[in-house]
Amino acid sequence: MPALTPTEMIGEIVWIGCVPDREASLRSNAMTSAQLTYAGIPGEAHGGMTRPSCSRVISQHPRGTDIRNVRQLSIVSAEELAEIAIDCELEAMDPSLLGASLVIRGIPDFTHLPPSSRLQLPDGATLVVDMENQPCHLPAKPINAVHSGAGNKFKLAAKGKRGVTAWVEREGHVHLGDAVRLHVPCQRAWAP
Numbered sequence: 001m002p003a004l005t006p007t008e009m010i011g012e013i014v015w016i017g018c019v020p021d022r023e024a025s026l027r028s029n030a031m032t033s034a035q036l037t038y039a040g041i042p043g044e045a046h047g048g049m050t051r052p053s054c055s056r057v058i059s060q061h062p063r064g065t066d067i068r069n070v071r072q073l074s075i076v077s078a079e080e081l082a083e084i085a086i087d088c089e090l091e092a093m094d095p096s097l098l099g100a101s102l103v104i105r106g107i108p109d110f111t112h113l114p115p116s117s118r119l120q121l122p123d124g125a126t127l128v129v130d131m132e133n134q135p136c137h138l139p140a141k142p143i144n145a146v147h148s149g150a151g152n153k154f155k156l157a158a159k160g161k162r163g164v165t166a167w168v169e170r171e172g173h174v175h176l177g178d179a180v181r182l183h184v185p186c187q188r189a190w191a192p
Helices: 078-087 141-146 150-159
Strands: 004-018 029-031 033-036 050-052 066-068 073-077 103-107 118-120 126-132 164-170 172-175 177-183
Touching: 004 033, 004 172, 029 073, 073 078, 073 126, 078 103, 103 177
Parallel strands: 073 103
Antiparallel strands: 004 029, 004 103, 004 177, 033 172, 050 066, 073 164, 118 126, 118 177, 126 164
């Protein structure tokens, strides 16, 4: 019996980006396509098979511990970005200012996809959803550089709308306009 169920939810890739140097800036460079390898998008500062642990997993690992990189990509929803923009008093929120890897349109309640869901592209490339990407203060600086004061509103505006982190399960390519199909785990919600 399969452990994942394909859904009828088909989204569309409407933006692709790559952060080349996280130390210099969180900002992504827009692209029309990208290779997806087991280490993520080549040249992406968040890529790699492993990464040093950060504050998000401090309860499990001392900061700086080498762990599996399940945060290779930051994926956000076009619809949720529009809601964030409204709350930041902007006409639109540029995904490059958030360090986004992909923007997907058409999958509702995207930030709350079940962990271990799969997002599968036409060539079979598959991304595994790790978990909700908690909003932080880091995007404030690039947002404020373009929209003075709007970045200060981002963390609150993005609560429950910041998208998900993901890692590459099957290599392939992603292109603007690609359809992406959602597959979800075959299990009930946890109810201890």
